[in-house]
Amino acid sequence: MDVFRGTSIIRNTVSQTTTTISRDPTAPPALTEHAEAVGALLNDMITCVLTEDTWPGPLVLVSLCRTLDIDRAGLDLLAHHTLTALLAQQPGPEALVRTAATFAAATCHLPVADDLHRKPHLSRPTRPATAPAETHLPMPPTWACSGCAHEWPCATKQSQLLAEFGGTRPALGIYLGSCFSAALFDLPRANKQHLRHRFLGWLPRETS
Ligand SMILES: [Zn+2]
Numbered sequence: 001m002d003v004f005r006g007t008s009i010i011r012n013t014v015s016q017t018t019t020t021i022s023r024d025p026t027a028p029p030a031l032t033e034h035a036e037a038v039g040a041l042l043n044d045m046i047t048c049v050l051t052e053d054t055w056p057g058p059l060v061l062v063s064l065c066r067t068l069d070i071d072r073a074g075l076d077l078l079a080h081h082t083l084t085a086l087l088a089q090q091p092g093p094e095a096l097v098r099t100a101a102t103f104a105a106a107t108c109h110l111p112v113a114d115d116l117h118r119k120p121h122l123s124r125p126t127r128p129a130t131a132p133a134e135t136h137l138p139m140p141p142t143w144a145c146s147g148c149a150h151e152w153p154c155a156t157k158q159s160q161l162l163a164e165f166g167g168t169r170p171a172l173g174i175y176l177g178s179c180f181s182a183a184l185f186d187l188p189r190a191n192k193q194h195l196r197h198r199f200l201g202w203l204p205r206e207t208s
Contacts, residue, residue, distance in 0.1 A: 036171035058106035079103035
């Protein structure tokens with residue numbers, strides 16, 4: 001799939017998904033209140049799906065749901081709207097299957113009710129060693145950057161995130177916090193303070 005077509009599928013799917021969720025009265029408020037964080041996650045997820053990479057894994061999705069207190073029903077709703085939007089873009093059956101599989105794997109690790117702090121124990125498929133150079137995506141379990149091999153989020157990704165989120169927004173903190181908590185599981189020997197600084201410490205102070 002060429003880059004332009006892929007970019008258009010990703011952009012349209014993310015924007016249509018967040019739009020339909022904002023109009024869905026049954027959607028959990030957290031999904032609409034933190035639309036930027038959800039959109040950023042969907043963007044990275046669909047990028048990997050289309051590049052036939054294995055996405056950082058359902059773990060980040062699980063982490064975001066835990067941070068936003070979204071249960072299985074909420075994730076099902078997100079999966080439904082995402083797949084509907086993606087289907088309309090005709091990305092091919094492979095991409096749809098990979099997207100559905102990612103959601104399904106994440107769903108297994110979410111509580112039906114209020115057991116929100118169970119430790120995930122996902123088995124991850126192996127992933128290709130390389131990803132497109134222009135993308136800077138996290139690669140669990142090492143959490144190196146897919147684009148430049150530096151620790152994620154690398155300097156490039158930091159600027160991209162600030163641009164995507166329009167500055168230091170609460171949703172950006174939520175997204176990075178989700179990645180941080182997923183990385184904590186993957187890197188149990190890492191110094192927690194160092195890890196927190198790596199994921200969240202670079203954020204500029206919010207100016208009023
Ligand atoms: Zn990078």
